[in-house]
Amino acid sequence: MGKQLFLILNFVLLWWWSSITISGSYSQNQTDRLALASFKNAIHEDPFGVLSSWNDSTHHCEWQGVFCSKRHPGRVTSLVLRSQGLEGFLSAHIGNLSFLRVMVLQNNSFHGEIQPQIGNLFQLRNLDLSNNSFRGPIPSNLSHRLNLEILNLIDNQLVWGIHFDLGSLTRLKQLLLSKNSLVGPIPRWIGNLSQLQELSLAENELSGEIPKELSRLKRLILFQLRSNKLTGEVPTGILNVSDLHVFSVSHNQLWGIFLNDVGTASPSLYFLGASYNLFTGMIPSTLTNATGLKNLILLNNNFHGPIPKNLGSLKGLYVIALGLNQLQDDLSFISSLANCSNLKTLGVEWNLIHGSLPRSFSNLSTIKRISMSGNHIKGSLPLALGNLFNLSFLGLIDNFLTDCIPHSIGALSNLQQLHLSRNMFTGEIPSSIGNITSLGLLDLSSNIFQGYIPQSLGNCKQLIELDFSNNNLIGSVPAEIVGLSSLSIALSLANNNLSGSLPLQVGSLKNLGKLDLSYNRLTGLIPASISECLVLERLHLEANSFHGQIPEALRPLRGLKELDLSNNNFSGPIPSFLAELPLLEYLNLSFNQLEGQVLEHGVFLNASSVSIYGNTKLCGGVPSLKLPLCKSSSSKKSSSTKARVIYWVAGTLLCLALLLLCLAIFYHKKKQTTTIASTSLSFENQFLRISYEELLRATNRFSETNSIGKGRYGTVFKGILDGGATVAIKVLNLMQRGALRSFISECRTLGTIRHRNLVKILSVCSGVDFRGNDFKALIYEFMANESLEEWLHLGTIG
Known part of the structure; x- marks a missing residue:
């Protein structure tokens, strides 16, 4: 009996515990499901339909991009939606996914601020929001995520400085903040991240010096600070890292000597980029101790001395870019480069290199780009130039090369750009260049080429x-x-x-x-x-x-x-x-x-x-x-001016003809009225005609300073004719209705009336102006201290 009671009691306890567990699990499942639903609702573009599986008929652990825990069923541990074209905001409810360890939303179009609720994700290890459009500051409470190993916010629109302290994130291995708009200095606490392997702060607006504390990062593999506003010297200890693969500080304002022991101190280096700074010193021969070096990019500094002749021992070299420095010596280093079977780019342009191109120049069969412009190279191009069959760019501008271009150049079937200007090449341009059908830019200017x-x-x-x-x-x-x-x-x-x-x-x-x-x-x-x-x-x-x-x-x-x-x-x-x-x-x-x-x-x-x-x-x-000034004689006018004058004169005559016709009709109806047209002609013929050009000169091109009054139908100018006579010139505004009638009326009235303040009209001008428009003016004797106001402003004289 006791045994049966014991079994019943155990069953009851098991049932009670199971119900509590199921209830709790259900509640937690609902929390994660609702958080994911909120995440989906904040997204308004889903071009690939990746969120179509996020529906009520499917368990959320089966939704695309969602991964759940095996130990804790229903709890979301990873959210990975990389390169899905998603566009929208990041929901604040994402902070409710308390079991989340990995969130990767790389290469989408999320915008808005990074929600501070991300700081609630205590178990977060990998946060990758790179290649989006997030803006605003980096949430400061990320410093509480002690388990964080990867923080990747590359290529967003984040602003402000790195003011908060992530020095407590001792497990952090990757701090990647490149391609934003971060300002201010590089924080010293980064030197406390003892596990850090990758530091990328490139393409921001960071300023100040590189903190010496960064020399403590002995696990560094990648060090990228290019394209900022950094100044000062590079701390020596930064390059004293045996596992360092990438060192990139190009496009800053750094100075000093830092290359002396780089090959010995960083034997694992395969990318060395320090272009567009103010570095000095020589390129050491010990650089070849970095046997895995593939990219040597030191453009636009103040390096001097010879290029190491043993550079060819770096058989994995892919790019050599040493242009825009003060490097000297001859081209003997080229002979050793034949050992570099992967070499694609050789750039030593705008230095002080002299000598002739060695025959071994033609042995660089894998090379695609050669830039040696702006040096003191002399001699001729190698006859076997055609052996560089992979070459796509050849630049030898501003040197002292002579002789003919070898016919073998036509074998460069992949050549896209050929720049040989400002040399002393002679002979004919080889017709074989026509065989290079891939050619896009061809510059042979400023030489001594002859022929066709x-x-x-x-x-x-x-x-x-x-x-x-x-x-x-x-x-x-x-x-x-x-x-x-x-x-x-x-x-x-x-x-x-x-x-x-x-x-x-x-x-x-x-x-x-x-x-x-x-x-x-x-x-x-x-x-x-x-x-x-x-x-x-x-x-x-x-x-x-x-x-x-x-x-x-x-x-x-x-x-x-x-x-x-x-x-x-x-x-x-x-x-x-x-x-x-x-x-x-x-x-x-x-x-x-x-x-x-x-x-x-x-x-x-x-x-x-x-x-x-x-x-x-x-x-x-x-x-x-x-x-x-142009003369009025038609024989002196240009043919285009003649055409314009003829056009406007013909138009004027046509208008006068129509006017005469109307006046003739009016005359027959009103015999007591004299025709305006005949009056106009008779009175205009009474006076000596003065040309438009003479009036133009007389009034200083109808200058405002010569204007002495304005009336309803025109403007009066003071002028001095070619003969020296001072006159008053009334220029009719023929756009004003009634101006032509006023012109005729004033001719008739002022030609017959005598008055102590009035003299007869000296002349008239009837023609076209320099634009080809009709022009009419009346020329009076100028009377100082008297007034023509009454007559110059006549509106209707019958």
């Missing part, structure tokens, strides 16, 4: 820039060259001895930004096909022998910023469309045979942007051009 431009260059269908300027090339401009529609940056053949006409194929340059054919012997007309070059911004054809009128084909080139047609044989008027090019900033038409009136709008308003010297038949324009 190879037509084979027409095979280079990917060419976007070609510069053969400043050589001694002869012959015509090949149609194959100007027919390359791929050219988009520039085509420059300036300062050679090219002759003949510009090929019609120039219209194929539909994407070209700059065309420079200046200082040659080109002749003929500018082809009409140039109107197809709609993207052209800079057109230089100066110092040739082009002739004819400036063509209308230039009118569609609305993007032109520079146009230079000086020192040619262009004739005729300056076309009006030049003033209508909206972006034109520089126009040079000097030393041609242009004639007629200079425009007074558009680019012509700014005399500093326009040059028209040496065209003796030009007139008018803005006063700062200091050109003579």
Whole structure:
């Protein structure tokens, strides 16, 4: 009986304990489920439908990206949603996932601030929110997460400084805060993170010196501080780490000598980047002790001395970038580089290196990029240059190289950029260059090349820039060259001895930004096909022998910023469309045979942007051009001005004819009225006619300072005629209704009336102004100390 009672009691206790456990587990499961549901609700973009499995019909431990504990069923331990295109906010309820150890939301589009509730995740070990758009400060309560091993917030929009203390996170192995907008100094407490292996604070706005405390980080593998505003010297102990793989402090303002023992102190180094600083000293030969070194990047410092000749013993070298320093000695180090079977980039540009290129230069068969510009290299290119069949970039600008370019250059089938300008190469440009169909940029300018431009260059269908300027090339401009529609940056053949006409194929340059054919012997007309070059911004054809009128084909080139047609044989008027090019900033038409009136709008308003010297038949324009005023004789006007005058005169005569017709009809109806038209003609013919140009001179171009009054129908100016007579000139505003009738009435009235304050009209002016508009004015004797007010303001005189 007792045994049965004992069994019953055990069963009751087991049932009670099970119910409590199930109830608690259910409650905890609901907490995690609700937290995840809140996380989902804060996301408004899910392009891949990764959250479609997050529904009521599926247990939350089976939702995509969610992982639960085996020891604690239903408790979420990991949330991993990497690169899913999710966009939204990070819900504050994420802090309720109290068992969470791993949260990886890398490479999404989360924005807003990082919720401080993340600080409630006591078991968190890995927090990766990199490559998002989080902004604001880093939550300071992360310092309470003593189990944290990885903190990755790279590539967000986080601001402020690293003011809080994470020095208590003794388990932290990765502190990755690059590509944000963090400011202030690097905190010293980082030196207390004894387990730290990766420190990346690159691409922020951190300032001050690198703390010496960082020398205590003896487990460092990665040290990245590039692209900040750091100053001072690099603490010596930082490089004294045997396992250090990556050391990157480029793009700061650091100085001093730090390379002396780098190879010995950091034998595991495979990336050394210290470009764009103020470092000095020599590159030590002990650098080769870092046998695994792959990237040596020391650009733009003040390093001096020779390049170590044993550099080739680093057989794993991938990139050598030593440009923009003061390195000296010869090129003998190149011979050892043949051992570097993985070498892709060799850059020693803008140093003080001298000597000739060794034959071993052609043995760098794996290399893709060679940059040796701005040195004192002499001699010729190796005949076996074609062995560099992987080469995509060759830069030897600003050296003292001579002789011909070897024909073998045509074997560089992968070459994309060839820069050989500012040397002393001679001979002809090898036609084999046309075999390099991958070529995009070709610059052979400022050498002593002779002969013809190879037509084979027409095979280079990917060419976007070609510069053969400043050589001694002869012959015509090949149609194959100007027919390359791929050219988009520039085509420059300036300062050679090219002759003949510009090929019609120039219209194929539909994407070209700059065309420079200046200082040659080109002749003929500018082809009409140039109107197809709609993207052209800079057109230089100066110092040739082009002739004819400036063509209308230039009118569609609305993007032109520079146009230079000086020192040619262009004739005729300056076309009006030049003033209508909206972006034109520089126009040079000097030393041609242009004639007629200079425009007074558009680019012509700014005399500093326009040059028209040496065209003796030009007139008018803005006063700062200091050109003579245009004469009224039609034989002196430009053809475009003639056309405009004829157009407006014809229009005026047509209007007068219609007016006469109306007056004739009115005359028949009202016989007592004299026709206005006949009156106008008879009275205008009574007076000596004065030209518009003379009135322009007399009134200082109708200056406001010459204005002595304004009336309903016009403005009165004081003027001095060519003969010296001082007159009052009333200029009619013909846009005002009734002004023409007023003109006729004043002619009639003032021609017959005598008054002590009134004299007869001396003359009239009836014609067109410089814009081609109708112009009428009355010229009176100027009477000082008297008044013409009553008569000058007559409105209706019958």
